[in-house]
Amino acid sequence: MNVLVVNAGSSSLKLSVLGEHDELLAQHHVERWEGGVDLPEDFPEIHAVGHRVVHGGPDLTTPVVVDDKTRAEIERLTDLAPLHQPRALAGIDAVTALLPDVPQVACFDTAFHATLPPVAATYPLPARWRERFGLRRYGFHGLSHAYAARRAVELAGGGTRVVTCHLGAGCSLAAVRDGRSVDTTMGFTPLGGLAMATRSGDLDPGLLVWLLDGRLGLDEVNDGLEHGSGLLGVGGHADLRDLREADDENARLAVDLFVHRLRQSVAAMTASLGGLDLLVFTGGIGEHDAAVRADTVAGLGFLGVELDGERNAEREGDERISTGRSDADVWVVEAREDVEVAHGARQVLG
Template sequence: MSGLVLVVNAGSSSLKYDLIDVDAGASRASGVVERIGEPSSRAKHSVDGVDHRIEGTCADHGAAFELLIDAFREHGPDLAGLDLTAVGHRVVHGGADFSAPTRIDDQVEATIERLVPLAPLHNPANLEGIRVARAHFPDVPQVAVFDTAFHQTLPPHAYTYAVNRTWRDEHRVRRYGFHGTSHAYVSRRAAELLGLPVPEANVIVLHLGNGASATAVAGGRSVDTSMGLSPLEGLVMGTRPGDLDPSLPAHLSRAGVSLEDYDRALNKESGLKGLIGTNDFRELEERVTSGDVEAGLAFDVVAHRLRKYIGAYAAVLGRVDAVAFTAGIGEHSPMLRAAALDGLADLFGIEVDPAANEAAMSGEHRISTAASRVAVLVIPTAEELEIAREAAAVAAGA
């Protein structure tokens, strides 16, 4: 498991990339192309701590990939002179078909396309990234790393929804879970920090960003997770509501809300944005501090949902060695970390050290007290590194 891996994360209007040195566990260069398909696109290529900004027009992902190649050629390191081990692609939904990173061929590409109905907002863009990369690097192993794969270890009682067999069998309705690469990396790193073998560590991982999810990890295996068929279920997020009453679509349809409007509202206009008009968590905290009542309620809703999942997953695991916070909000919000764990000392033995919590704004930290029976950790996620390592491993075994 070594070499240089180009990690590609293609979104509907963006193309993020990172050139990872797997041996060093570090990025050689990274960047993003934004506003693909709009009149004016823009890109940022970062190498050696210097950002290079590029303006241009990218009608599609093919043009964006050309811009990526040009950025490496002009600002370095030139991909043409590198012996790439693999190109690793983030793919959001692998359904029940993929339980591990997979080398991409025509059949795998066709299967990812067949899964588009499960992730209509993500898989089509992921496919575009795969297709343009395969065209540019036909002799380099291309590897798909699925957000859902880590959760394929969920037991049937955790992934099965109580709906009819036709829905479950023909429409593939079940819990899949997401943010798998982040949960895999952080749970493994938590075990390392505690000096525990991964197969012996029970960790609750809280990936808190604009998208947010919680996962119960027992001995390195995901045994329950908050996101479900789609990334809408579970925690309150930036623009997604998390758990809702399933009768809501029927209730709103009787009021004249179309299915299209409902779907758009739940994906783009709910969560924090629906509660206070913005999905910026920093702004929420500022408004809470200033005494904004509406913001205070929104914060309490987020913290309450998070605390409820922590309690539920402690029950699922039976024994918890660590609670690990990660991703943008998890890594940088002492206020939410404290609120989410408030009142859990007597029941679960989780005690946060206020000073350590306030000081933990970047890097890895232990923020629990010495007396806490459960370690509380802040661990920056490294999804690109995880994708690169998994892609390199697949390429080495090819």
């Protein structure tokens, strides 16, 4: 079964076709995507389509066939992921128009974290709020975390306690025990957790109450948290490479803050697991920024983690970058959400 994987981002579109054994048969990337889908002429025959969808809410916790009911539920969750959900819907609609007879399956980034225990998923808020609005930690980047954890365990030949670090424009960590997510840094929306390119990550809720108490409007606060915070808000640039090139006081603070929050989160996820067997870096920053990996691990000596500087600097592909003395292996794994989506489509369609 050839599966067309559709990954619709906030401004781009990634299409890939995976064969029966997850071999990459074709791919196409549209940088500035306006909503339609045109497959290149050299694409192979498509037997099924799998869509990456960011938010599945409390009910969509496994891959599901896309029908009118599923589409409506995805649309209903738009206010929980306003940057991502409409784009996923646009991808579904475009493929429906292009390939009306090909079955489609939606795979959700939140689904991997449906296994969070109550102690990790529950917010200490009034019960009436939690019950009325479904307030809980959902977690995100689940397709990436699931693949990275499984791939690292395969490469390492074992490991039951895994911390995965998905680091890109959006960032999150997951604590994975025996292949199941037991904790994660993002929460009710993709705005929580680590400081990111333009997103704030975790904040004191009282700070937001104070700002909203007649000082700033809701739209201004929302826009600032989503688009004007994180690395951009502190250092003036959303990209770590630009911050290092700028090399001024604010830029250095932004880089240091990013690494500081990352170290904190690795330690927190390790605590949730009761120890660490594998630490895995994935995503654009995780795979390609050797300095972030080195600076992060340098502050984790109390966990017995030690990086091999040469391996870290020269690594290619999926590779272990820790020394033989390290108590836990450190790996870099290429992000392959497309493999997880293809697996989900085959699981549903048989």
